[in-house]
Amino acid sequence: MMAETSVLRAAVVVAAAAVLEAVVGPFLAFGWISPKFVVIAVVFAVSGLRELQAVLLGFFGGTLVDALGGGLFGVGALGGLIAATLSMRVGAARLKNAQRFLLAQVAGVSVFAYDLISLTSLKLTTSTGPAVGEYIIGGALPDALLNVVLAYLLGGWLLNVVRSRETR
Amino acid sequence: MGHKRSGAASGLAALLILCVTSLTLFTIYVKEGSDGPLHTIQLGAAEVLQPMRSGVSTVASPLDSVRGRVEGAFKDDKTDELRLERRESDAAVAELSRLRRENERLREMVDGSRSTYEYGPLARVVAPVGDQFSERIRLNVGTREGIKPEMPVVVGDNLLVGRTMSVTENTSEVLLVTDPEFKAGVRIVPPDAIDPNTGELTAQETEEGVPFGQGLLGTTWESYLGIELVNLGDRAEKDDFVVTSGRAGDKELLYPPGLLVGKVESSTATDIDQFKKIVVTPAVKPEELEEVRVIVGW
Numbered sequence: 001m002m003a004e005t006s007v008l009r010a011a012v013v014v015a016a017a018a019v020l021e022a023v024v025g026p027f028l029a030f031g032w033i034s035p036k037f038v039v040i041a042v043v044f045a046v047s048g049l050r051e052l053q054a055v056l057l058g059f060f061g062g063t064l065v066d067a068l069g070g071g072l073f074g075v076g077a078l079g080g081l082i083a084a085t086l087s088m089r090v091g092a093a094r095l096k097n098a099q100r101f102l103l104a105q106v107a108g109v110s111v112f113a114y115d116l117i118s119l120t121s122l123k124l125t126t127s128t129g130p131a132v133g134e135y136i137i138g139g140a141l142p143d144a145l146l147n148v149v150l151a152y153l154l155g156g157w158l159l160n161v162v163r164s165r166e167t168r
Numbered sequence: 169m170g171h172k173r174s175g176a177a178s179g180l181a182a183l184l185i186l187c188v189t190s191l192t193l194f195t196i197y198v199k200e201g202s203d204g205p206l207h208t209i210q211l212g213a214a215e216v217l218q219p220m221r222s223g224v225s226t227v228a229s230p231l232d233s234v235r236g237r238v239e240g241a242f243k244d245d246k247t248d249e250l251r252l253e254r255r256e257s258d259a260a261v262a263e264l265s266r267l268r269r270e271n272e273r274l275r276e277m278v279d280g281s282r283s284t285y286e287y288g289p290l291a292r293v294v295a296p297v298g299d300q301f302s303e304r305i306r307l308n309v310g311t312r313e314g315i316k317p318e319m320p321v322v323v324g325d326n327l328l329v330g331r332t333m334s335v336t337e338n339t340s341e342v343l344l345v346t347d348p349e350f351k352a353g354v355r356i357v358p359p360d361a362i363d364p365n366t367g368e369l370t371a372q373e374t375e376e377g378v379p380f381g382q383g384l385l386g387t388t389w390e391s392y393l394g395i396e397l398v399n400l401g402d403r404a405e406k407d408d409f410v411v412t413s414g415r416a417g418d419k420e421l422l423y424p425p426g427l428l429v430g431k432v433e434s435s436t437a438t439d440i441d442q443f444k445k446i447v448v449t450p451a452v453k454p455e456e457l458e459e460v461r462v463i464v465g466w
Binding site: 055139 | 213
């Protein structure tokens with residue numbers, strides 16, 4: 001028996017996470033560190049989907065973040081694509097017992113990549129920004145760690161929500 | 169097997185296409201103006217989400233005060249006393265500045281002309297906004313209240329906290345003084361150079377003929393508010409007041425002159441630098457902002 005991910009449920013979870021991030025996220029931010037609800041939701045929601053569905057859902061979630069937030073458009077979309085691609089690869093392994101733990105790590109790596117894309121886009125558009133080393137140590141790494149913990153805590157619940165049917 | 173391969177191929181193709189789409193969106197966003205379609209989408213979303221953000225802000229505000237009390241419980245009384253004294257002193261400076269403006273206004277009225285600050289209605293801070301690299305807030309006033317982009321935002325009468333950026337019918341986004349993008353021309357004024365009776369500057373230089381420092385205010389990526397381009401020979405000392413000079417680079421009168429930004433925390437100079445390194449303590453902390461006003465005319 002295997003659980004199957006519902007595309008509709010996954011899309012609803014990602015959309016809800018985007019709204020949550022836009023509304024509540026700014027209140028929970030501490031400097032460069034903040035919860036990335038959409039990245040976490042994308043990672044757990046797309047892990048059981050087919051490749052095309054997964055990348056489309058990642059792009060959808062990222063674009064929602066761009067539209068609802070006030071940041072540079074396109075950065076969230078790229079972040080969502082990275083999260084979906086990494087999650088899809090790990091999800092393909094179907095390691096039932098370790099899946100939550102592995103996906104939490106994928107969320108951390110995705111957040112790290114997302115932060116680096118954000119920094120690159122800032123430097124491309126304004127030619128300014130924090131020093132890369134300083135940002136990695138003081139921003140991207142702690143941000144990734146925070147989101148790994150958050151992803152691990154929320155992961156079980158998210159997997160239950162998006163997986164609807166048991167199939168043989 | 170073949171079905172799986174074709175699925176992987178279509179997934180890869182979709183990934184590439186969507187990556188290019190994301191980069192295209194990014195390029196369009198950067199190149200389009202603030203009234204472009206992608207900016208308009210963000211403004212529309214801000215308008216739609218405003219009631220939700222407002223609700224979260226209301227819920228979060230008691231938590232902030234509890235957090236403040238808990239933090240206060242671990243600090244000694246002396247620090248609190250000094251902070252209180254500093255706030256009272258800042259309030260006195262603000263009052264002096266207000267008197268100075270009133271004096272100017274009365275003088276101009278006598279001369280037959282009129283010039284004073286015209287404020288928008290009292291605005292509530294709805295929520296912090298923007299990405300991790302920015303310090304911005306959203307207010308619950310917009311074009312309906314006469315707010316436009318590039319207007320100064322103050323606490324009380326003249327404590328500068330930022331300027332408006334994008335504005336919708338009911339909301340406006342404010343770039344705070346502590347955002348690295350924020351720049352403003354400022355003057356560094358010693359406390360004894362302000363006449364306590366009139367609030368006006370009594371001199372433009374010290375008794376020894378040293379001019380008061382002038383420069384460009386901005387927040388560095390090391391997260392301190394500082395003033396750049398202050399000549400080594402100019403006066404700039406600890407506890408001097410920092411007020412807007414009415415200039416910001418090539419944009420003259422982006423801010424009216426005389427708005428208080430804060431106090432000089434430290435001023436250092438080295439032989440190898442052409443300018444002084446000045447750190448400023450802002451008069452108002454961004455996280456303490458609750459209600460502000462926009463100066464809509466001056």
